[in-house]
Amino acid sequence: MKFSKFIDSFEEGVFANLTNKKIDLEKKGKKIYDLFVGTPDFKPEESFLDAIKNNVNSENTKYSLRDLDILIDRFIKHYKERFDVNLTKDMVMTVNGTQEGMCHVGMLFADPNDYCLLPDPGYVAFSACAKFARCNVITYPLLEENDFMPRLDLLGEEVLKKIKFVIISYPSNPTGGVITKERYKEIILLAKKYDFIIINDNAYSDIIFDDNESFSFLSLDGAKEVGCEFYSLSKSYNTTGARISFFLGNPKVVKRFKVLRSQYDFGMFYPLQYGAIEALNVDKSVIEEQRLKYEERRDFLYNGLNSIGWKVNKSKGTMFMFLRIPDKYSGSLEFANDLLEKTGVLVTPGIVFGKLGDRYVRIALVKPKEVLEEVIRVIDKSNILKE
Ligand SMILES: Cc1ncc(COP(=O)(O)O)c(C=O)c1O
Missing domain, CATH: 3.90.1150.10 (Aspartate Aminotransferase, domain 1)
Structure with missing residues (x-):
């Protein structure tokens, strides 16, 4: 074979x-x-499980060709309340887990042999993202002596000019590091200057310690012009196996991702979409x-x-x-x-x-x-x- x-x-x-x-x-x-x-x-909360169970019926077992309006509305409200980010419907879509989304999103920006920028060390699905896009990887180091924070400004013009996208994720798996808003704002300015996309993975925003502040990168000035974010329910709501995540940010990017996704998937199982609404309704x-x-x-x-x-x-x-x-x-x-x-x-x-x-x-x-x-x-x- x-x-x-x-x-x-x-x-x-x-x-x-x-x-x-x-x-x-x-x-x-x-x-x-x-x-x-x-x-x-x-x-997970009982209300999440009940919502799934109560919505398993023959109608909801058909192809789920679209995200439920009530889910997207609930999600938009959540992001406003939780992160003070203003979203419109064209800025949000579901994915079957961030891992799935991550493996496909690179294809939106890179053609084979283009370049992307990934953290080293970083979550394994980030390198899978580059592999699926068949693009070359340049890494940025996350070093303990720098509190595991990125210094993209040190990479030099040549690198920043040729990358199509960068993946960033804080609090960071595996390092446990966090990033400051100031450092992130610098990266947004670089993305504008050198015309690359930022993909932010916000998987651990609800698991942050001491007086460190979690935030959505989309809450920062100019972020929606240069990027998108994944927000998974897996860790915050203990729903890992349900594969519920959202992709949000720049509407042009979201639109393209919907086109790509429609080639390999017909959307999130409706009972899970109802479950997601209840997960987001959980008391803070x-x-x-x-x-x-x-x-x-x-x-x-x-x-x-x-x-x-x-x-x-x-x-x-x-x-x-x-x-x-x-x-x-x-x-x-x-x-x-x-x-x-x-x-x-x-x-x-x-x-x-x-x-x-x-x-x-x-x-x-x-x-x-x-x-x-x-x-x-x-x-x-x-x-x-x-x-
Ligand atoms: C950085 C990061 N993003 C995403 C995920 C997984 O998210 P999902 O369950 O939505 O695929 C993980 C899981 O370990 C992770 O560490």
Whole structure:
């Protein structure tokens, strides 16, 4: 059988290897602490589930050829209340999850062999976006010494002139970093000057800690002229499997995306659209309570790991912590494997997010404090941090 170079360019390796090892260890009776994937352990609201159940009928099982007006209206209200962003209907559409949207959106701006700009390290669907668009990737570094914030101004004219689009996402998976409005405004000015599009991924806007402020990039002056944003319900509302996300911003871009999407999809299943309305109707206090739980876990792990001698940095947002691995390891894969074998703690090697992630592993804060307490204890007992 002959397969395309395209499909062979996707690596399954890291995930498959660690998952197989996890299954082997489990069979041998080892207790596993799975902090690998960013699926919240919190539950969606009953009102969300009820709305889906109550709307499953033969009429709603037909192709959902359009987004429901009541959903788009509800979403527009949400963005006004939550982020003070004014949207009109032609600026919003649904996608079946940001991951799906991300994999296709690059095709709107880049032809094969054009250039795009992605963060290193960054969420894996960002590099998939470039691959689907068959375009070349230039990366911008997110470095701990710069608080994991981008400095696109340092990339030079040659790079900024040739890129068609840049992907930006804060609070950032995997680094846990945030961006200031001032830094973002500088990027918008660069986008105007050099004529590139900004795709902002706002997945973790409701999981932000301390006195850091989350915002929509579309609330900044000039943003709607140069870009669009994804807003997923997955993490804020614990609906990961439902695949509900929105794409919003510049109407010309949204219009083109609707054309592209109509080629491969007939829209979001209607019962999910009704579910999305109810998710957005959830009282703000529910979201705040959840944010506080993540913050509590972050503090607990940060204090615990530092107390056993693992000097880690403090995430400013997201459901992740990005931990620097001990110097004695050659890279994140070696460390993640050793950690799994010796402690049963399964984390994501930073290399999957890009070359600059290789001195880190990502821990997802998806287990209650009691489990995190055990995690700290087994790591301490294993001596893995010692020379
Ligand atoms: C930065 C970022 N964007 C988007 C997603 C996924 O969003 P969705 O569930 O809507 O595909 C994730 C999930 O890990 C993510 O980390």
